[in-house]
Amino acid sequence: MSNKQKHLELVQGIINRLSTNSSLLKGWSVTLVSALFALSTSDSRANLIYVAYIPIAVLWGLDGFFLCQEELFRKLYDRVRVLPEEKIDFSMDVNQIKGKERPTWIRATFSKTLIPFHGMLILPIVVMTIFNLYTNYIQRGNN
Numbered sequence: 001m002s003n004k005q006k007h008l009e010l011v012q013g014i015i016n017r018l019s020t021n022s023s024l025l026k027g028w029s030v031t032l033v034s035a036l037f038a039l040s041t042s043d044s045r046a047n048l049i050y051v052a053y054i055p056i057a058v059l060w061g062l063d064g065f066f067l068c069q070e071e072l073f074r075k076l077y078d079r080v081r082v083l084p085e086e087k088i089d090f091s092m093d094v095n096q097i098k099g100k101e102r103p104t105w106i107r108a109t110f111s112k113t114l115i116p117f118h119g120m121l122i123l124p125i126v127v128m129t130i131f132n133l134y135t136n137y138i139q140r141g142n143n
Contacts, residue, residue, distance in 0.1 A: 064109025071103040
């Protein structure tokens, strides 16, 4: 059983790294959005809030990528788990997972785990964007 156990440990190590990367991205998302939100509170920098959409979109996409890769390696783990000892070849190739079984980046990006987190980051920015647009509209009307 030592070959199978070692192969499973290798796959599990990759899954752990992908999960850690996803957590780090979430932390960076909150930090960057909070910083841009704080900087945009002064009247002279109110339009800076629009820049906050960029890191949210990029980091959400990266988070989806890591989740997709994590799902692929979980499926590889399941395959290795049931392989007989003599068929263990230490392959880390996730391209062998095909068809309906294969997760996609778009499905992972818009999964029920990522939408609530990243959606809650976008919501205050959308509210501030609407507030900015409304304030600018009122100011133009008074001039």
